[in-house]
Amino acid sequence: MKAHSVTMLGTGLIGDFYTMTLHRQRGRDRVGVVYSRTEARARAFAERWDIPVATTDLDAAIRHPDTDVVVVGLPNFLHEDVVKAVAAAGKPVLVTKPLGRTAAEARRMLEAVEGAGVFGGYLEDLCYTPKSLKAVTSVAEGAIGDVTWVRSREAHPGPHSAWFWDGRLTGGGAIVDLGCHCIEIIRSFVGKGNRPLEVLCHTDTLVHPIDDDDNAVALIRFESGAIGQFEVSWTFRGGMDLRDEVAGTNGTIWLNHFLRTGYEVFTAGGTGGYVAEKAETTAGWLFPVGDEVAELGYANMFTDMFEALDSGGTPRETLYDGYVVNEVIDACYRSSRSRAWEPVELFEWRGGTTARITSHPETYEGQVVIKREILPDGRAKLILKDPATGDFVDRVVAGG
């Protein structure tokens, strides 16, 4: 198996998470070069993670001869230029979420990378959490029947760095920061080939003195009829709320990635240490996660990326997926302004067509069986609909 040498572009929180993931658990891949716009930050990062080369020269960082993969962990407004530069250098590029500030930016990045024929990956960690991967697999295997509804919720008290709050630099507010995760989680459950047709969205700025949304709710309607629902908030109190719920015709899945994962602590005094990302208190009942880097999907994400790269395959999350996410986000903001459903305007749909969710109701003596309940005495109560009149009746019959 090949060992990769990575150039890390960016030294913020996400750069730390990515590098921690790569350098731990006896992994073979290492960051060999780190780039920051600020020399002091580049140097500190290199020391923190034992990286041989620190530089403020972007081109040198990308074209470093040892580097065979470039990871973009920079703020959103820098993505387009940087991704184009990596593509021009002919190197594989992995880009943090969201891909662009807008779908137009995302599309240009997609075209640059595909035009250059280099490998591209979209670093959407939350689709790679251990729970998500297992749940997506079991849904694909039919464990819950057809998916009818997915709720993905991401909420916390707001980002840690100044630039996140400036919509000019990011492309928007909480939807851009958090909704991008939710959209891709939803797509994973309804099926990547299930086309997102249109979007209904409400945004508001309720608490923070900013111009962009600090709260939003949106619905995404897919070709199958399934509804994706996401809720994002920068005003949530209590930590970081990351929950997904999936309803199917045959079952239900509830995932909780933070705050309630089987780890509960009460402490009367301060623990004097880092508890968890976005935790708000250091006393009382606290709900850490065991291993954030694993629980948030970073480990599985890089494994998938490098395995796809090594095998000449396609990673689970591609730059095209990143583009689709940006189109859904753009439609959300249009819907928020128009106050009505807005179409998702994909320049190209790479999935297939997905049939409408169907049910094949049983019939009983020419009537449609709406529901069948077993009574305590073993008989069955049927609720029947007369197809001619549309009338409904209860009927108790023998047998189970």
Added chain:
Amino acid sequence: MKAHSVTMLGTGLIGDFYTMTLHRQRGRDRVGVVYSRTEARARAFAERWDIPVATTDLDAAIRHPDTDVVVVGLPNFLHEDVVKAVAAAGKPVLVTKPLGRTAAEARRMLEAVEGAGVFGGYLEDLCYTPKSLKAVTSVAEGAIGDVTWVRSREAHPGPHSAWFWDGRLTGGGAIVDLGCHCIEIIRSFVGKGNRPLEVLCHTDTLVHPIDDDDNAVALIRFESGAIGQFEVSWTFRGGMDLRDEVAGTNGTIWLNHFLRTGYEVFTAGGTGGYVAEKAETTAGWLFPVGDEVAELGYANMFTDMFEALDSGGTPRETLYDGYVVNEVIDACYRSSRSRAWEPVELFEWRGGTTARITSHPETYEGQVVIKREILPDGRAKLILKDPATGDFVDRVVAGG
């Protein structure tokens, strides 16, 4: 304290729940008369609950001389005529949810009861669950600051009786059956005086071969800016999902009324008995509630109704509240058709005006403090916004 003698109109599941509530725990009030459209059902109910009088004569049931309160537990399409008859008889009337099939029906009932000057109550049990009452009180006392968002979810695999499935008899589908609860739960948390302005709703019929909605999601925008979000489903698998979430500027509340209340059972075989309303299985992991009648709010609801009646006061849930619920439901169906926000058209608003949720951001050297985080070394990291340029910066300062 007075003891009331009740006439129960209707012998379905809800009549059983109401009577079980009144007759248990050494309560002083009793059902003295039961009415059903079917003689056998009236008699069986009377025997089951030890009720002296069973009748199929509606007028006799209402006007029985011992009766001083009439409870309407009949299907929706019978409410209007029956409520008018009770009002005409000059007796207090308590009506099960939803009040009407439409807002127009609800308004006529409201006017009949108010015109007759009799006491009216709206039997919305889920606003009276022990958890809800306590949580509503703590929200009113400021425990979580201003409410920004309420999610109320009610989902199960579908109703037990045929008439529920016939929109001509009920007024609609899952929204009418389940959404009526959610709307009033939401109003309790954002404040009854906080006017519901408009509604955004998506409905679909995904699974059952019926004409009405078996799934719906809706947003209600209130005057304060708070958003109420409800999700209802007749296709949920796994039991009855009754959860509420409340987000405030200063805190969060999560309530779970069923399925995860601290009562967990695994059984390899059948338990051979009733587990819980809408439970789907009798083996494997099951999640009963301890005391359904109490947990679902019935006990507190009747206590509130009778105490209001005895004291000449107003119950927590009035027929006017029932009317407001019907108007919100009507707006939901209009929105589902128009695919855009629709106003809630109240003929009269009895609440006051509610100010917009406000935040009073701190300033620091002329800049607006967006966020303040305490660093491990005790210093504070401020995220500041320059009011002139709209630029954001990080700044680390001494002190906490």
Added chain:
Amino acid sequence: MKAHSVTMLGTGLIGDFYTMTLHRQRGRDRVGVVYSRTEARARAFAERWDIPVATTDLDAAIRHPDTDVVVVGLPNFLHEDVVKAVAAAGKPVLVTKPLGRTAAEARRMLEAVEGAGVFGGYLEDLCYTPKSLKAVTSVAEGAIGDVTWVRSREAHPGPHSAWFWDGRLTGGGAIVDLGCHCIEIIRSFVGKGNRPLEVLCHTDTLVHPIDDDDNAVALIRFESGAIGQFEVSWTFRGGMDLRDEVAGTNGTIWLNHFLRTGYEVFTAGGTGGYVAEKAETTAGWLFPVGDEVAELGYANMFTDMFEALDSGGTPRETLYDGYVVNEVIDACYRSSRSRAWEPVELFEWRGGTTARITSHPETYEGQVVIKREILPDGRAKLILKDPATGDFVDRVVAGG
């Protein structure tokens, strides 16, 4: 149905809980007389609960002509004299837990009440929680097979009143205060007729500067072979931990009565109010219960007591049960000193005999089937034991 007029002896926290229970939810029974050793406390209590008569004259309180039931809510060291006085007055007596400081005291109370032929009840609320009652019923119906093990845990940071801490007045430490609940919960699950044979107990005083146990763990072995395990602590941090776990040959039950019951609150500031009994904080994540009086079993307990009294029956918890509890506690303290199993020395056993837990293993071709697992391919893997040699083998066979 009869309405009872109660004399309440004692005005502490338990008197408040009892009276709150009796006076709420339109109950027919009322406290008519309250007694305290202190006049100011008697008067304040009477005002708080709207009780006509307050007195410091014990005999007058007991013999008040309106009173037809006397509730003993006084500290442990006063129970014996008071119970004897009520028995002598020929009135029904309900005694709070624990019955006595020692089994000898408990036995004398039992004999006084039975000798006088008056109704006696043991106010063990935690056997009456809604979850406990339902779970005990389902266990009795066979939902989990034979009970093999019951864990009952009660832990909090210590009692609210001075006298609780003085073993001379109470009979001991945390075992007397909390273990009495656990013992009776355990007996309810293994079966009241299942004789407690012997006890193994460890006690220690780890945190508080007192002479009695602030922590203890004990095992109770029953005739069936079932083990009851209780853990009590006055040094628990985080609120009040009330959990029961029941293992059976065919299933499992987990009950949580406090802290995790589907009610979760995060508040950044103080709620400014009472959250829950023994809560330690007023900010951060809090876990109230909805309705403490109901959740802790008080409501069901008084209903059972008065119904038994009215019908000439026996309540679920009798003074004999209280006596058994005291014998088990005495054995616990003996075991703690002897550091070995100690017999439970009942002067009289009123239950029957209970057969040893039995399993009837399947055989396969003359071998004993230890375990049967279904393989993914539909075949069954058997683990077999050769009865002659005692050797074990794996064997895969066709069919399920």
Added chain:
Amino acid sequence: MKAHSVTMLGTGLIGDFYTMTLHRQRGRDRVGVVYSRTEARARAFAERWDIPVATTDLDAAIRHPDTDVVVVGLPNFLHEDVVKAVAAAGKPVLVTKPLGRTAAEARRMLEAVEGAGVFGGYLEDLCYTPKSLKAVTSVAEGAIGDVTWVRSREAHPGPHSAWFWDGRLTGGGAIVDLGCHCIEIIRSFVGKGNRPLEVLCHTDTLVHPIDDDDNAVALIRFESGAIGQFEVSWTFRGGMDLRDEVAGTNGTIWLNHFLRTGYEVFTAGGTGGYVAEKAETTAGWLFPVGDEVAELGYANMFTDMFEALDSGGTPRETLYDGYVVNEVIDACYRSSRSRAWEPVELFEWRGGTTARITSHPETYEGQVVIKREILPDGRAKLILKDPATGDFVDRVVAGG
């Protein structure tokens, strides 16, 4: 960083888990040789995991020139001979739990490895779960004060392979299989330097037709006064119950490693696939874990072992720890027979001495403050003990 080539001895479930751990997530270490007593099993394992060499020759497997670490994943009764052979070959040896069938065996292995001067590690995965590692660290940093009590519970319906059920081959029953985990989890929380002094244990064979314990409960008393409590069962119904609870003078920790980790599934039909180790059903509510290999600690365990090996350090779990575990187990069986406390007879104690848990109670006007509660009006209620008389009083004072 060095890449290790491993010889895996044994091809059972644990061999699969170990190899899955080593070969995934782009780890640098690989299994190069696999040994089984059965040729077909060796070959199948080698194919399953892409291992170059499969052999039934134990000595060749150990002495293979590429091999620089030997992992012992064989049944208990084979450990001693094999470990001695690896030590004689002068190679690092990592041994699965439990180390020996008895402390005598464990001691001989320890002495063989230490005598040979080779690196030894004890593969106790459950001390390495992400939650355990983080919790142990926070306890060591003082987050919950002094540890007073640890409960570790491991229960499931019984092992998957025949030899586990034969005490002659394993050394005992559920205690040997499951208790070994619990003992080391408990030691991690009370402190590895905190000497286990004595043990109180009850065992029984309640359900399975075997000669050894299928259920056991034990207490371990440590030098500090802390109590470790473990419960093990081969008769648990509902899956695999892995929970730890830690009580401290200043806080509480609850860990749940299985069954309730934020992943909940309801499925009406079969999922048709592997759900989780020891899951009992494939329909109804199921509770998988996200990533078993990570959640059960295997990944962190091998990282620790190889890092210690590479750096010349000591792993978190040594063969000496394995020996201590066997001594505690031996004491448990002695206690079960003697029905009293039994000393833990270590031939050598390599920890230090640990002071008794101490509390430093506050005094108030010469009295000992037992408890301090803040009243709603802001005053404090003190419970005071008179050191002279031992009497307790309540006292309300100004201030908080």
